[in-house]
Amino acid sequence: xxxxxxxxxxxxxxxxxxxxxxxxxxxxxxxxxxxxxxxxxxxxxxxxxxxxxxxxxxxxxxxxxxxxxxxxxxxxxxxxxxxxxxxxxxxxxxxxxxxxxxxxxxxxxxxxxxxxxxxxxxxxxxxxxxxxxxxxxxxxxxxxxxxxxxxxxxxxxxxxxxxxxxxxxxxxxxxxxxxxxxxxxxxxxxxxxxxxxxxxxxxxxxxxxxxxxxxxxxxxxxxxxxxxxxxxxxxxxxxxxxxxxxxxxxxxxxxxxxxxxxxxxxxxxxxxxxxxxxxxxxxxxxxxxxxxxxxxxxxxxxxxxxxxxxxxxxxxxxxxxxxxxxx
Amino acid sequence: xxxxxxxxxxxxxxxxxxxxxxxxxxxxxxxxxxxxxxxxxxxxxxxxxxxxxxxxxxxxxxxxxxxxxxxxxxxxxxxxxxxxxxxxxxxxxxxxxxxxxxxxxxxxxxxxxxxxxxxxxxxxxxxxxxxxxxxxxxxxxxxxxxxxxxxxxxxxxxxxxxxxxxxxxxxxxxxxxxxxxxxxxxxxxxxxxxxxxxxxxxxxxxxxxxxxxxxxxxxxxxxxxxxxxxxxxxxxxxxxxxxxxxxxxxxxxxxxxxxxxxxxxxxxxxxxxxxxxxxxxxxxxxxxxxxxxxx
Numbered sequence: 001x002x003x004x005x006x007x008x009x010x011x012x013x014x015x016x017x018x019x020x021x022x023x024x025x026x027x028x029x030x031x032x033x034x035x036x037x038x039x040x041x042x043x044x045x046x047x048x049x050x051x052x053x054x055x056x057x058x059x060x061x062x063x064x065x066x067x068x069x070x071x072x073x074x075x076x077x078x079x080x081x082x083x084x085x086x087x088x089x090x091x092x093x094x095x096x097x098x099x100x101x102x103x104x105x106x107x108x109x110x111x112x113x114x115x116x117x118x119x120x121x122x123x124x125x126x127x128x129x130x131x132x133x134x135x136x137x138x139x140x141x142x143x144x145x146x147x148x149x150x151x152x153x154x155x156x157x158x159x160x161x162x163x164x165x166x167x168x169x170x171x172x173x174x175x176x177x178x179x180x181x182x183x184x185x186x187x188x189x190x191x192x193x194x195x196x197x198x199x200x201x202x203x204x205x206x207x208x209x210x211x212x213x214x215x216x217x218x219x220x221x222x223x224x225x226x227x228x229x230x231x232x233x234x235x236x237x238x239x240x241x242x243x244x245x246x247x248x249x250x251x252x253x254x255x256x257x258x259x260x261x262x263x264x265x266x267x268x269x270x271x272x273x274x275x276x277x278x279x280x281x282x283x284x285x286x287x288x289x290x291x292x293x294x295x296x297x298x299x300x301x302x303x304x305x306x307x308x309x310x311x312x313x314x315x316x317x318x319x320x321x322x323x324x325x326x327x
Numbered sequence: 328x329x330x331x332x333x334x335x336x337x338x339x340x341x342x343x344x345x346x347x348x349x350x351x352x353x354x355x356x357x358x359x360x361x362x363x364x365x366x367x368x369x370x371x372x373x374x375x376x377x378x379x380x381x382x383x384x385x386x387x388x389x390x391x392x393x394x395x396x397x398x399x400x401x402x403x404x405x406x407x408x409x410x411x412x413x414x415x416x417x418x419x420x421x422x423x424x425x426x427x428x429x430x431x432x433x434x435x436x437x438x439x440x441x442x443x444x445x446x447x448x449x450x451x452x453x454x455x456x457x458x459x460x461x462x463x464x465x466x467x468x469x470x471x472x473x474x475x476x477x478x479x480x481x482x483x484x485x486x487x488x489x490x491x492x493x494x495x496x497x498x499x500x501x502x503x504x505x506x507x508x509x510x511x512x513x514x515x516x517x518x519x520x521x522x523x524x525x526x527x528x529x530x531x532x533x534x535x536x537x538x539x540x541x542x543x544x545x546x547x548x549x550x551x552x553x554x555x556x557x558x559x560x561x562x563x564x565x566x567x568x569x570x571x572x573x574x575x576x577x578x579x580x581x582x583x584x585x586x587x588x589x590x591x592x593x594x595x596x597x598x599x600x601x602x603x604x605x606x607x608x609x610x611x612x613x614x615x616x617x618x619x620x621x622x
Contacts, residue, residue: 250426293430
C-alpha cells in the first residue's frame with residue numbers, strides 16, 4: 001500500500017515538473033531565465049549519465065568532460081568544416097563517442113577505486129590536450145565559431161525559446177530512458193555490482209560487461225549534451241571541457257544524489273544557478289563554493305543533498321499522515 | 328642528437344623528475360598510512376611556490392625565511408585538511424574520500440586564485456642565474472639546487488622513518504594499523520603526521536621549482552598527476568621507490584620530447600606523462616587490485 005502511494009506521489013511530482021517546465025519560458029513566470037534553463041537541461045543530460053555510472057555502479061569518473069567535449073567537437077567540426085547535416089553530425093558524434101567509451105571501457109575497468117579515478121582523470125586531460133593542440137581541426141585554444149543551428153525542414157531552432165523546448169525534449173527523454181533502465185533487470189544488476197562485485201559475479205552477473213555498458217551509455221549522453229551545447233551557443237572552446245569542468249559535473253551529480261535520476265535536474269540546476277546567477281559577480285568564488293560543497297556533502301550526507309531533502313520530506317509526510325489517521 | 332644535447336635533456340629530465348619525486352613521496356606516505364590517495368597533493372606544490380612569492384613581494388620577507396615560512400604554512404594547510412575534511416568523514420567509502428580530496432583541492436586552488444594571485448609567478452634563483460657548463464651542456468644552478476635538495480630530503484626522510492620513534496610508528500601503522508594501535512600507536516595521530524609530512528614535501532617541491540619554472544594557481548593538477556605516476560611506478564610501497572619513479576618519469580618525458588618523434592613534440596609533453604600513467608595503471612592493474620583488497 002505504501003509503495004503504491006509512493007509511486008502515485010512520484011507520478012504527481014513528475015507531472016508537476018512537466019507543468020513547471022512548460023510554464024518557465026512565459027514572461028510572466030520565469031521567462032528571463034530561459035537561456036539559463038537551456039544550460040540546466042544540457043548539463044542534466046551529462047549528469048544523469050554520471051549518476052548512473054557513479055551512483056548505481058559505484059565507478060568514479062573524473063574525466064566525464066572528455067566525452068562531453070568529444071561530442072561537442074565532432075558535431076562542430078562535421079557541421080561547420082565539412083557541411084554535414086547537424087542532426088546527422090549529432091548522431092555520428094554520439095556513435096563515435098560511444099565507440100570510444102566501449103574501446104577504453106574494457107581495459108579501464110580492470111582498475112578500481114583510486115586507480116580508476118586517476119585513469120579517468122588522465123584520459124580527460126589527454127582529450128583536453130588534444131582539443132587544444134589539434135589546431136587544424138579544433139581551432140586550438142580559441143575554439144570554433146559560426147556553427148549552424150539545428151533545423152527541421154525550414155524550421156530553424158534559432159531563438160532561445162525554440163531551443164529551450166528542443167533541449168528539454170531530449171533531457172526528459174534521457175531521464176525517462178534512464179529511469180526505465182534503473183528499474184529494469186539491468187538496474188538491479190548495477191545495484192548488485194555496487195553492493196558487492198564478488199557477490200554479483202557469483203549470481204552470474206557479468207560485472208565488467210555491465211560497467212562498460214553503463215560507461216558507453218553515459219558517454220552517449222555526454223556526447224548528446226555536447227552536441228546540443230554547440231548547436232545552442234554556436235561556438236565551442238576547450239575551456240568548457242577542462243579538468244574543472246569534469247569536477248563541476250561531479251559536483252552536479254553529488255548535489256543531485258549519486259544514485260538518483262531525477263536529482264540530476266536539481267544538481268545541474270543548483271550548480272548552474274550558483275555559477276551563472278549568484279556567484280558570477282564575485283569573480284571565481286563558484287570554484288571555492290564547489291570545493292566546500294563536495295567536502296561537506298560527502299562528509300555529512302554522502303547519498304546527496306537532493307536525496308537527503310527527499311528523505312526529510314518523506315519523513316514529514318509520514319508523520320503528518322499518522323497524525324491525520326489518529327481519531 | 329649530440330652527446331651534449333643528450334646530457335642537456337637528461338639533466339632537465341632529472342630536474343623535473345626530482346619535483347615529481349617529492350610529490351610522489353607525499354602520495355606514498357599518505358597512502359601507506361591511511362590508504363587514501365590525496366588528490367590535493369599537487370596543490371601543496373603550488374601553495375609552496377605561491378605563498379613564498381607573496382611573502383617575499385607583499386610582506387617583504389627575505390628569501391630564505393620566506394621559503395621556510397611558506398613550507399610551514401603549507402604543512403599547516405595539510406594538517407587543517409586532514410583534521411577538518413578527512414577525519415570528519417569517518418567511515419567514508421573510497422569514492423567519497425576521492426571526492427573529498429578533490430573538493431579540498433579545488434577549494435585551495437580557488438582561494439589562491441581569488442585571494443592571492445592569478446599571475447604566473449617566479450621566485451629569484453637561490454644562487455644566481457649564470458649557467459654552469461657541464462659536458463657541453465648548460466645547466467641552470469637552480470637545477471642543481473632542486474636535485475640536491477631532493478636527495479637530501481629523501482635521505483633525511485629515510486633516516487627519520489628508520490631511526491626515530493615517530494618514524495618507526497608511522498611505518499608500523501603503514502604495515503598494520505590495528506596491531507600498531509594495540510601497542511599504543513594512535514593511527515589518527517599517525518595520519519595527521521602523514522598529511523603534515525606530505526604537504527611539507529610538496530611545498531619543498533614548490534619552493535625549489537618556482538625559481539626555475541614560473542607556476543600559477545592552476546599548476547596543481549598536472550604536478551599532482553605526475554607525482555602520482557611517480558608513486559605508482561614505485562608501487563606506493565617505499566619512499567625510495569617513489570623517488571626512482573619520479574626520476575624515471577622525468578627522464579622519459581624529457582627524452583621523448585627530445586626525440587621529437589612523430590606527434591611527441593613539446594606541445595604534448597604533458598600527454599607523455601599521462602600515457603605513462605595509463606600504461607602503468609593497466610600494466611600493474613592486477614597487482615594494484617590485489618593491494619586494494621588487502622588494504
